[in-house]
Amino acid sequence: MILRIFRQLKPLENASQEMQKAREEIFKQIALELKLQEQIEELRMLLDTCIAPAGPEQIFAATIYPMILRFNLLAYIEPSEPHRIEIEIGYIGHMDEYYYWIVEVDGMSRDGVEQMLQPRQRNEEDVISIVYRIPAAGYLDVENDSSVLNLILKSRHLFLNILEDVKRRGYVIAPAKSHLGATLWNRRTSENAYQIRLIQHRKRREKLERELRRAR
Known part of the structure; x- marks a missing residue:
């Protein structure tokens, strides 16, 4: 089942054999950690939002996915530039307010590793957010160290x-008691909280359910 889902991923662009093998091994390892087919399908959908994937950006995103579940966070990904994954991570806080930040993972960049914990501010439509940029090619350096354990750590x-x-x-962040039965879309959230994102999550959830029904 895991291999079948993995084979549905977009192929990597001009990737070495080491990179392709590392992505496959990471996906299998994370899938074993997740256990539930629904979570594995969801992970595949998240990774496939990447246009022309290079590999490191998907490896990083796959590895942190169980942690997003563990901390009971919402995650939203839209197609970005080629070989990039931009993850909006957030939660519903006090008075049903939506709090979020952005992790921008670049699968080709090697520059700026030392600035990864120095986020920049982004102002869109008078909404200010903080963005952490991850030059995944430089930080993970898969070509020189493709150890699954090291990449995960x-x-x-x-x-x-x-x-x-x-x-x-x-921000207020605390681990959930259990994430074994959780997905990014089945959080208990208020209908008043950040309606646009919740509607988008709901649509993607419906798409996932349709794919699961076809797979059965």
Whole structure:
């Protein structure tokens, strides 16, 4: 089942054999960790939002996906530029307000590793958000170290550091008691909270359910 879902992923663009093997091994390892088919299908859909994937951006995103579930966070991804994954991560907080930040993962960039925990501000339609840029090609350096364990440890260590930085900025983040039966779309959220994102999540959820029915 895991291999069947993996084969539905978009092929990598001009990737070495080491990169292709690393992505496959990471996907299998994370899928075993997730266990539920619904979660694995959801992971595949998230990774497939990447246009012309290079590999490192999908490896990083796949590795932190179980952590997003564990911390009971919402995640939203839209197609971005080629070989990039832009993950909007957030939660419903006090008074049904939606709090979020953005992790921008670049699968081709090697520059700026030392600035990964120095987010920039983005102002769109008078909404200010903070953006953490991850030059995944340079940080993970898969060509020189394709160890699955090392890739997972490096990705999760960085994500935990990002969460710590976010907490210092006043966000409230705590692990959920269990994420074994959770997906990004079945959170208990208020109907008044950030309606646009919730509608988009609902549509993607419906698409996933249709794909699961066809797979059966």
